[in-house]
Amino acid sequence: MSTRKASLTEKQAKNGTSKYVLERCASINEYYDIAFKVMLLGDSAVGKTCLLVRFKDGAFLGGNFIATVGIDFRNKVVDVDNLKVKLQIWDTAGQERFRSVTHAYYRDAQALLLLYDITSKPSFDNIRAWLTEIHEHAQKDVVIMLLGNKSDMAAERVVKTEDGEKLAKEYGVPFMETSAKTGVNVDLAFHAIGKELKHRATQQPNEPKFQIHDYIESQKHKTGCCGP
Numbered sequence: 001m002s003t004r005k006a007s008l009t010e011k012q013a014k015n016g017t018s019k020y021v022l023e024r025c026a027s028i029n030e031y032y033d034i035a036f037k038v039m040l041l042g043d044s045a046v047g048k049t050c051l052l053v054r055f056k057d058g059a060f061l062g063g064n065f066i067a068t069v070g071i072d073f074r075n076k077v078v079d080v081d082n083l084k085v086k087l088q089i090w091d092t093a094g095q096e097r098f099r100s101v102t103h104a105y106y107r108d109a110q111a112l113l114l115l116y117d118i119t120s121k122p123s124f125d126n127i128r129a130w131l132t133e134i135h136e137h138a139q140k141d142v143v144i145m146l147l148g149n150k151s152d153m154a155a156e157r158v159v160k161t162e163d164g165e166k167l168a169k170e171y172g173v174p175f176m177e178t179s180a181k182t183g184v185n186v187d188l189a190f191h192a193i194g195k196e197l198k199h200r201a202t203q204q205p206n207e208p209k210f211q212i213h214d215y216i217e218s219q220k221h222k223t224g225c226c227g228p
Ligand SMILES: Nc1nc2c(ncn2[C@@H]2O[C@H](COP(=O)(O)OP(=O)(O)OP(=O)(O)O)[C@@H](O)[C@H]2O)c(=O)[nH]1
Pocket: 042, 043, 044, 045, 046, 047, 048, 049, 050, 051, 061, 062, 063, 064, 065, 066, 067, 068, 069, 092, 093, 094, 095, 149, 150, 151, 152, 153, 178, 179, 180, 181, 182
């Protein structure tokens, strides 16, 4: 068992969602048409593991925080325009001391979800450093999305939505606020990434380019997403 797998299982066991290993084995044989590697990045405790568990299992890892050790992945197949798109999602350790381990995984990732915590100014301020690191280690055409997580914690908010939007605009990346606790925007974030990657991989020359920003905006309005 890898160090990271043990860590994720440990997190889930502690929070009563320990069916992880069985589910993971079952999902290995799940049918798909096309697969992509997606990585979750951001400071320690911003909610990367919780976001992944919410998307994969629809559950929230509340309780004591257990930091991720190293790296591990989980698969989820999503339907995109009648195609089965497998997202292989890598959950990385946010702590500085694991940075050299995670760098090695950047290069073949097709998409990166970069998280900060809306209740932590340092985690937001570090986003520029993360983006510099990404530009050093990731593929030039990698899809990047900025996520302000823990949007349910309105009373503790220290990073305004507009500041997240402004930063994302400056770097030309899509942005949304998510909550791994309530599930707000979690599916939308991964589906938008799946759609963008699928379109990039299968697009015909005469087809209009998929506009991820427009897609996110239209879906947000449809689901009335943006409350906590
Ligand atoms: N209220 C609230 N708490 C959250 C949310 N997401 C994560 N948390 C909590 O924040 C803490 C850190 O979550 P993790 O998912 O373990 O953080 P991480 O980014 O994976 O941290 P590292 O493994 O150290 O990189 C835990 O106590 C979670 O319960 C959220 O959306 N809302």
